[in-house]
Amino acid sequence: MTNDNKSVKNQLDLKELFLKREVWVIFIILVLLTLLFNRSGVNILLTIFIDFAVFAIITMSLNLETGYTGIPQFGRVAAVIIGAFAVGAIPGRIIAMFMGLPYGAEYASDSVNFRLVPEINQLLASSWLISLGFLVFSLLIAAICGAGIGWLISRPAIRLKEGYLGISLLAFGDFFMWVGHNWKGMVGGSVPVSVPDPFRIFAGDRFMVIVLVIFVIAFLVFIYLQKLTRSPFGRSLRMIRDNDLSAGAAGKNIVSVRTQSLVIGSAIAALGGGLYVLYVGSMASIGFTKLTFTFWPWAFMMLGGIGSNLGVLLGVFLLTILRTMIVIFRSQWFGFLLTIGIDPLWLEFTLMGAVIIIVILFMPHGLVPEKVEPMLPKSRVKQIIERRQLARGESSTS
Amino acid sequence: MLEVNNLNSGYGKLQILYDLSIEAPGKGITVIVGPNGAGKTTLLSTVMGVAKYMSGDILFEDMPIQGKLTHELAKKGISYVPQMGNVFAELSVMDNLSMAGYLMPKEESKIKADQMTEIFPVLKKFIHRDAGTLSGGERRMLAIAMGLMKNPKLMLLDELSTDLAPIIAEKVMMEIARLRDELGITILMVEQMAKRALEIGDTAYLMVSGEIRYSGKASDLLHEPELCSMYLGIKTDSDQIADLTKPSIEGSD
Amino acid sequence: MAPWMASGLIYSSGLALTAGSITLLYIVTRTFNFAVASMATFGFYIAYTGISLYGGLPYQYYPLVFIFGSFLGIVCYFGLNRHLLRRQAAEITLMMSTLGYDLLLLSFIQMYADFLTHTYGLFPRRVTLNVHDFELFGERAAAIILPIVTILLLTLLHFFLTRTRFGVAMRATIENPVLSGASGINSDLVYMVSWVIAGGMASVGGAFMAMAMTGTPTMGMFTIPLMFAGAILGGLTSLYGGILGGFMIGMTEYAGIFYLSQQLGPWVLGYRMGIPLMLMAATLLLFPRGLAGIPLAKLINSLVGKKRGESA
Ligand SMILES: Nc1ncnc2c1ncn2[C@@H]1O[C@H](COP(=O)(O)OP(=O)(O)O)[C@@H](O)[C@H]1O
Ligand SMILES: [Mg+2]
Numbered sequence: 001m002t003n004d005n006k007s008v009k010n011q012l013d014l015k016e017l018f019l020k021r022e023v024w025v026i027f028i029i030l031v032l033l034t035l036l037f038n039r040s041g042v043n044i045l046l047t048i049f050i051d052f053a054v055f056a057i058i059t060m061s062l063n064l065e066t067g068y069t070g071i072p073q074f075g076r077v078a079a080v081i082i083g084a085f086a087v088g089a090i091p092g093r094i095i096a097m098f099m100g101l102p103y104g105a106e107y108a109s110d111s112v113n114f115r116l117v118p119e120i121n122q123l124l125a126s127s128w129l130i131s132l133g134f135l136v137f138s139l140l141i142a143a144i145c146g147a148g149i150g151w152l153i154s155r156p157a158i159r160l161k162e163g164y165l166g167i168s169l170l171a172f173g174d175f176f177m178w179v180g181h182n183w184k185g186m187v188g189g190s191v192p193v194s195v196p197d198p199f200r201i202f203a204g205d206r207f208m209v210i211v212l213v214i215f216v217i218a219f220l221v222f223i224y225l226q227k228l229t230r231s232p233f234g235r236s237l238r239m240i241r242d243n244d245l246s247a248g249a250a251g252k253n254i255v256s257v258r259t260q261s262l263v264i265g266s267a268i269a270a271l272g273g274g275l276y277v278l279y280v281g282s283m284a285s286i287g288f289t290k291l292t293f294t295f296w297p298w299a300f301m302m303l304g305g306i307g308s309n310l311g312v313l314l315g316v317f318l319l320t321i322l323r324t325m326i327v328i329f330r331s332q333w334f335g336f337l338l339t340i341g342i343d344p345l346w347l348e349f350t351l352m353g354a355v356i357i358i359v360i361l362f363m364p365h366g367l368v369p370e371k372v373e374p375m376l377p378k379s380r381v382k383q384i385i386e387r388r389q390l391a392r393g394e395s396s397t398s
Numbered sequence: 399m400l401e402v403n404n405l406n407s408g409y410g411k412l413q414i415l416y417d418l419s420i421e422a423p424g425k426g427i428t429v430i431v432g433p434n435g436a437g438k439t440t441l442l443s444t445v446m447g448v449a450k451y452m453s454g455d456i457l458f459e460d461m462p463i464q465g466k467l468t469h470e471l472a473k474k475g476i477s478y479v480p481q482m483g484n485v486f487a488e489l490s491v492m493d494n495l496s497m498a499g500y501l502m503p504k505e506e507s508k509i510k511a512d513q514m515t516e517i518f519p520v521l522k523k524f525i526h527r528d529a530g531t532l533s534g535g536e537r538r539m540l541a542i543a544m545g546l547m548k549n550p551k552l553m554l555l556d557e558l559s560t561d562l563a564p565i566i567a568e569k570v571m572m573e574i575a576r577l578r579d580e581l582g583i584t585i586l587m588v589e590q591m592a593k594r595a596l597e598i599g600d601t602a603y604l605m606v607s608g609e610i611r612y613s614g615k616a617s618d619l620l621h622e623p624e625l626c627s628m629y630l631g632i633k634t635d636s637d638q639i640a641d642l643t644k645p646s647i648e649g650s651d
Numbered sequence: 652m653a654p655w656m657a658s659g660l661i662y663s664s665g666l667a668l669t670a671g672s673i674t675l676l677y678i679v680t681r682t683f684n685f686a687v688a689s690m691a692t693f694g695f696y697i698a699y700t701g702i703s704l705y706g707g708l709p710y711q712y713y714p715l716v717f718i719f720g721s722f723l724g725i726v727c728y729f730g731l732n733r734h735l736l737r738r739q740a741a742e743i744t745l746m747m748s749t750l751g752y753d754l755l756l757l758s759f760i761q762m763y764a765d766f767l768t769h770t771y772g773l774f775p776r777r778v779t780l781n782v783h784d785f786e787l788f789g790e791r792a793a794a795i796i797l798p799i800v801t802i803l804l805l806t807l808l809h810f811f812l813t814r815t816r817f818g819v820a821m822r823a824t825i826e827n828p829v830l831s832g833a834s835g836i837n838s839d840l841v842y843m844v845s846w847v848i849a850g851g852m853a854s855v856g857g858a859f860m861a862m863a864m865t866g867t868p869t870m871g872m873f874t875i876p877l878m879f880a881g882a883i884l885g886g887l888t889s890l891y892g893g894i895l896g897g898f899m900i901g902m903t904e905y906a907g908i909f910y911l912s913q914q915l916g917p918w919v920l921g922y923r924m925g926i927p928l929m930l931m932a933a934t935l936l937l938f939p940r941g942l943a944g945i946p947l948a949k950l951i952n953s954l955v956g957k958k959r960g961e962s963a
Pocket of ligand 2: 438439440481557
């Protein structure tokens with residue numbers, strides 16, 4: 001009995017610690033933000049916010065697949081780039097078609113594109129209805145294409161296990177990346193192509209509005225995922241992650257549940273990719289590498305805590321700030337590298353690698369460990385444990 | 399020789415053994431019997447550093463060995479014949495024997511291997527075959543040979559007689575008794591052939607659900623009709639058994 | 652020899668070694684080693700540094716490349732892999748840890764390239780190493796030497812694994828770590844040696860591949876899916892399978908793209924890496940365990956009428 005009390009108390013202590021840790025991380029984030037604000041003004045904050053929101057969406061999608069379902073998604077970049085493509089290639093073409101402008105393969109050739117897009121932009125800037133329609137349609141088409149690619153990739157891959165699956169996803173991710181870098185007719189291949197800008201209508205406040213919109217969308221995704229992972233579907237995800245044998249025995253269709261998770265995750269990731277393109281205003285497929293859109297999200301997720309949406313958000317925020325700080329303070333802090341000709345920007349990779357290694361070795365559950373929600377209510381679990389211990393005590397004295 | 403005090407162990411988060419204490423006196427045979435799933439294998443593999451040690455003491459020659467790696471224990475002179483996976487299926491019989499003699503100089507290992515093939519002629523016949531292609535009984539013999547190769551101070555044997563034809567099982571039991579009597583090897587064995595094992599054994603433990611239900615002289619356990627019939631499937635008149643059992647061996651160091 | 656074939660042989664030899672390296676580590680430690688990417692790139696940069704600063708042929712630096720790769724392997728083992736293996740970490744954790752290591756190495760490679768530019772005035776970011784090659788029997792020497800070196804290395808490894816006591820102990824540990832521990836084999840040592848060999852193979856493989864492709868700081872990161880594809884195609888159960896898988900992936904890529912570019916035009920060149928990946932996807936669909944899933948031995952044995960287990 002005393003033992004039991006002790007363990008309950010321990011749990012409480014731990015809980016307080018986690019709580020403290022979250023508060024602690026948020027405190028650090030705020031301090032760093034103030035520091036950056038003092039040095040570089042409000043624009044740097046807005047950049048950080050946008051990066052945060054875009055990567056939050058992508059990392060949350062990764063967390064759904066990896067953290068909750070146990071699929072080692074090493075090909076996140078595929079869905080992101082498809083979303084970016086969809087937004088870069090489809091909505092602009094449709095408007096061009098209605099405006100009687102060229103919309104075939106020539107739409108994506110830079111000589112045509114740089115005259116076309118300003119015309120479309122003018123139209124968008126003239127009506128908020130068209131702008132809004134364009135935005136909504138873009139995001140919709142991104143999500144649909146993402147879902148499609150998620151399904152397509154899942155076909156050969158989903159029955160594989162652990163490492164095999166991870167490697168196959170990595171390979172397919174790269175494959176779509178190469179297609180993106182090479183398919184000129186779609187959105188210019190390796191040549192950057194402009195994308196119509198639905199935020200043009202806000203003129204000077206464009207930046208602010210984008211931050212707001214992306215934040216709202218990230219927040220909606222967060223709420224949706226929280227709901228999803230707490231629903232019965234979320235429970236089957238975790239059941240499959242923790243033990244697919246018993247989940248199979250419990251009548252869960254493992255392949256179908258995993259496929260659904262991949263499809264939903266890819267759709268969300270594509271949404272992130274699409275938003276990113278709208279924000280940048282151009283589509284340069286060269287910028288979509290697995291380093292940025294697969295490995296960084298992994299580092300974010302691992303730091304934050306695999307399987308915890310809140311943790312993921314904190315992880316993304318903290319690391320995004322640190323990344324930005326390397327850029328801003330590169331000559332100030334790392335001047336010694338410059339003297340032997342080394343660009344301190346490479347430290348970004350060092351940071352990414354070090355975070356992954358440190359998290360794995362020293363804090364495998366990340367900043368905010370996943371809270372394990374018991375299948376039975378707590379009081380009932382306690383009852384069962386007590387009864388068992390009683391029985392054990394009796395049997396050993398007899 | 400080997401002393402286990404208040405051992406808690408298991409696999410991952412799953413605890414199998416609770417505060418378990420046993421002692422295997424030197425130069426004697428200690429038999430552990432009990433129903434399937436009692437945790438006998440878990441006990442041996444915890445001693446050997448395979449299953450997860452949680453708390454308690456494991457002393458070998460009065461030195462604590464808990465938390466030591468398996469190969470370090472092998473170097474200290476503990477030989478372990480696991481219940482499952484006790485031969486290298488993808489290596490030839492020859493390579494299996496030479497791996498068993500890994501800690502010895504090469505020549506000594508060769509001489510020992512030759513001795514083993516003399517004790518178990520079957521092995522000689524199949525010396526170049528992969529161990530995975532041997533029959534269950536042949537494999538068991540190879541496993542025993544591998545355990546014997548090592549010149550151990552202490553042998554941990556997990557269900558050696560399973561899969562063996564009765565005559566060969568009997569031979570194995572005699573061989574184990576000989577190891578004690580002639581070579582003075584300490585033996586801790588888990589056995590399904592409970593009756594025969596208790597006959598040759600000195601000390602015995604009955605283990606049920608991760609706990610010890612009986613400890614004492616091996617011959618005396620056979621006089622506990624209730625325990626015997628309930629857990630060991632032995633149904634005998636206790637007077638008959640008295641004739642069968644050997645006179646007990648004097649105590650340990 | 653047609654040019655595509657010469658390049659293909661060179662490239663495939665390199666890919667074979669890297670795929671073999673992945674397979675070896677996987678069967679010994681259950682670790683899918685992402686860091687082969689940067690180990691391979693580092694291998695190329697060691698050879699490049701040697702040639703640029705001290706001249707000579709690429710081949711003479713291969714021993715040094717192997718040693719450096721082994722060093723990278725040992726660092727990964729003692730810094731990371733050992734702790735995780737002791738903790739019985741999940742396969743994915745093991746894989747992630749090597750990704751972290753790979754990213755560290757990648758940043759060091761980039762810095763090293765900057766350093767070479769700054770200090771020695773070299774141009775290390777786009778290197779064609781094959782200009783340092785010579786001609787042998789009217790062919791590019793590398794197309795003859797590298798496949799031979801690969802086969803030689805494989806034979807050496809085979810000899811090591813079957814004829815030496817430690818090699819057999821390695822195989823024993825792969826099959827049954829518990830029993831090998833009980834036999835007194837130090838599994839730590841086995842894991843370390845496998846990292847030494849695998850690290851060396853990966854680096855030499857990278858130096859090979861740079862004889863057929865442009866050497867860049869991201870060449871490893873770029874080709875890692877193909878290295879994995881080779882290992883998967885090989886079935887991840889035997890070293891020889893991995894090496895064969897890597898070689899097949901490389902050759903299919905070169906032969907396939909040569910054929911397709913003749914049929915369809917040069918635009919397909921951009922998608923060249925799609926071909927080996929298709930091959931991998933198809934294999935996975937048909938045989939989820941790779942080439943090893945094809946009961947080849949059974950087929951052959953049944954043809955020859957031989958019983959399983961009888962050794963030649
Ligand atoms: N590797 C393992 N992982 C988890 N549980 C195990 C493992 N091996 C055995 N067990 C469990 O431990 C208990 C005791 O098993 P074991 O020690 O093999 O019993 P015995 O050898 O007495 O038959 C059983 O309930 C079994 O299911
Ligand atoms: Mg057992």
